Amino acid sequence: MRSMTRQKLPKTKTPASASGALMNSVANTLRDQIQSGYYKAGDWLPTERALAEELGVDRRVVRMAINQLVRNGYAIREPHCRPIVVDIETGMAAEASLEVMGHDTSPPNALTPSPSNFIALLMCHGSEQFERAFNSQQRIFWGMNQVLAEAGQHTVFLDIKVVATEQENAVREAEQLRYIVKHGFGGVVFYPYAYRSNRELVEEVAATIPLVTIDRQVDFAHTDFVGADNYNGVYDAITHLIDQGHERIAYITKNELIRPVQDRIQGYIAAMHDANLVELVLPIPSHDSEQEWIAVDAVFRLAAYKRPTAVAVFNDYSAMDVVQHLETLGLSVPDDVAVTGFDDIVSTLPNGVGLTTVAQPYEEIGRKAAELLLERAKDLSAPTRTAALPTQLIVRESSKAPP
Numbered sequence: 001m002r003s004m005t006r007q008k009l010p011k012t013k014t015p016a017s018a019s020g021a022l023m024n025s026v027a028n029t030l031r032d033q034i035q036s037g038y039y040k041a042g043d044w045l046p047t048e049r050a051l052a053e054e055l056g057v058d059r060r061v062v063r064m065a066i067n068q069l070v071r072n073g074y075a076i077r078e079p080h081c082r083p084i085v086v087d088i089e090t091g092m093a094a095e096a097s098l099e100v101m102g103h104d105t106s107p108p109n110a111l112t113p114s115p116s117n118f119i120a121l122l123m124c125h126g127s128e129q130f131e132r133a134f135n136s137q138q139r140i141f142w143g144m145n146q147v148l149a150e151a152g153q154h155t156v157f158l159d160i161k162v163v164a165t166e167q168e169n170a171v172r173e174a175e176q177l178r179y180i181v182k183h184g185f186g187g188v189v190f191y192p193y194a195y196r197s198n199r200e201l202v203e204e205v206a207a208t209i210p211l212v213t214i215d216r217q218v219d220f221a222h223t224d225f226v227g228a229d230n231y232n233g234v235y236d237a238i239t240h241l242i243d244q245g246h247e248r249i250a251y252i253t254k255n256e257l258i259r260p261v262q263d264r265i266q267g268y269i270a271a272m273h274d275a276n277l278v279e280l281v282l283p284i285p286s287h288d289s290e291q292e293w294i295a296v297d298a299v300f301r302l303a304a305y306k307r308p309t310a311v312a313v314f315n316d317y318s319a320m321d322v323v324q325h326l327e328t329l330g331l332s333v334p335d336d337v338a339v340t341g342f343d344d345i346v347s348t349l350p351n352g353v354g355l356t357t358v359a360q361p362y363e364e365i366g367r368k369a370a371e372l373l374l375e376r377a378k379d380l381s382a383p384t385r386t387a388a389l390p391t392q393l394i395v396r397e398s399s400k401a402p403p
Contacts, residue, residue, distance in 0.1 A: 026065035044082045116184050117153045123191035124160045136362045143366025170197035177205050189369045192218050210376035212369045216258045224372045225386045230260045233358040233391035234267030237340045242275050244401045246310040250280040253314040309402040310338035316346035323349050339398045354396030361389050
């Protein structure tokens with residue numbers, strides 16, 4: 001968050017000469033902030049309304065001041081977008097995602113191309129952590145392309161290249177979203193990892209081109225959304241474990257506030273409640289955390305007649321981690337503990353046992369997202385829509401009956 005003290009200009013309603021003076025004052029203030037680095041090349045300036053309230057002037061004054069900045073080469077203004085700050089030395093806006101689409105050599109005052117027939121799928125497949133998920137991303141891509149090809153559109157994959165922190169994810173996603181708008185893409189299907197960031201930017205993009213989020217939603221952003229029915233997916237997995245004869249079933253998750261994670265917890269609780277069984281939710285640390293598995297260790301070091309005979313894990317990646325951690329406690333899967341996952345990204349656990357998991361309908365997610373995008377293109381101001389698609393339980397060896 002920027003800490004520079006902002007100067008509020010005296011607000012007044014005076015004739016054109018005074019308005020011109022106010023306009024020059026606002027323009028000078030914004031120019032000074034750009035030159036000082038308060039606003040950096042590639043940054044979007046705040047909205048006219050926000051600047052007007054912050055500086056205590058009329059929005060028309062702010063608009064005239066921004067027009068002056070554009071004329072003087074400090075910013076570029078594109079249709080339906082806020083102005084973008086230009087590097088005052090090179091006269092270019094910051095480049096976005098050059099590895100994906102190549103260098104942007106358009107002049108700073110170039111107009112945004114008309115919306116094209118290219119639709120972006122904006123998500124990650126560039127990090128080691130998501131290497132196994134590549135098949136799911138391909139399936140989403142194929143599902144989109146099936147629908148878009150019939151409409152004369154083409155899907156283009158843009159890699160977010162997810163990094164360690166929320167802030168870095170937010171920066172990369174913002175760069176790509178700006179790139180999409182600047183280069184006239186006809187729409188974007190967006191998997192947001194920095195779901196607590198960029199709300200204002202996401203809504204501005206959605207007001208310009210069709211935008212559909214998948215799997216998770218940006219907090220408080222009003223956009224079309226497609227995801228899996230996470231609640232019933234976990235409910236089905238727990239019901240399967242109960243049918244196998246398990247009564248002491250724990251649920252292992254990470255403390256993430258995103259809706260898919262919370263819906264899966266609620267599906268577990270509902271299934272256990274309906275079977276009159278006691279719920280036990282165990283948190284595990286994130287990948288970048290040095291915390292120990294305190295809750296898991298405490299529970300699974302209990303005597304065999306007390307500890308859970310089965311665990312449902314909130315995703316397949318963590319299911320693999322859980323199996324390896326249980327082995328350090330001297331427990332094997334599935335002889336001592338049955339395990340289920342979610343996503344159907346991992347079919348075989350490190351010990352060679354097939355993983356029972358909940359499969360997401362990746363192709364159908366892609367198709368439905370493309371359908372919503374095409375509908376949104378007809379009316380950007382229409383009410384937003386949400387689709388939760390059914391999942392499928394894939395039963396393998398890891399969820400066998402208790403001994």
